[in-house]
Amino acid sequence: MKKNTIQNSMRFLLLLAFLGISQTVLSQENTLPKAKTSGFWDHVQFGGGFGLAIGNGFTDITIAPSAIYNFNEFFALGTGLQYSRLKQKNFYSSNVVGGSVIGLFNPLEEIQLSLEVEQVHVSTTYTDLYDNVKRSFWNTGLYVGGGYRADNVTIGARFNLLFDKDKDLYGDAFMPFIRVYF
Incomplete structure (x- = not known):
């Protein structure tokens, strides 16, 4: 025992x-201990997106630079610009120009939540056998999103709270994203 x-x-x-x-x-x-930085540019990260699709009479080009300011490890605020050109030969062409403001919240290192306001001007031309139909309008989006973050890359989805299927630039309120900041 x-x-x-x-x-x-x-x-x-x-x-x-x-x-x-x-x-x-x-x-x-x-x-x-983490190095303490006090300079403005030490808290700024740059990123954005670039898209290119070319096919048989089809071209889609998107350029969307952005920058964020990290207040601390939890909160960041940023802005972005966007330009898109979409053209289908003998049928459709569109230019989209605008900007956005985004707020990011990281409650955990791996989780990123976002709130984004986007304002873009859309100018489209539809071509048919008889004439061209032109349409020009402003499109506003208010997106809430969330994603998984690993270092400077976040993969997730966002949802447009102001989506209107009859007036909106995009075909759906739900949009996946990949966000990268350096």
Whole structure:
């Protein structure tokens, strides 16, 4: 009986030592001091998007640079510009020009939530056998989104709260995204 008590006590002490060492090693990961920066540009990240699709009489080009300012590890605010040119030979052409303001919230390192307001001007021309039909309008989007973040890349989706299928530039309120900032 005494031998079992000693063995159980040794196992318990080894378990405590292992847990203590593990906790110490794991806690060392976050205790390193971070360099404090006070310059404005030290908190700015640049990113954006570029798209190109070319086919048989079809061209789609999108350029969308953006920048964000990181207030801290949780909050960032930024702005972006957008230009898109879409053309289907002998049928359709469109120019989209505008900008956006985005707020980012990172409640956890791997999770990014966003709120974005986008205002773009859309100018389209439809061509049929008899004439050209031109349409020009402003499109406003208010997007809430969320995604998985790994370093400077976030993959997720956003939803346009102001979506109107009869008046909107996009075909759906739900839009997946990949967001990259350097």
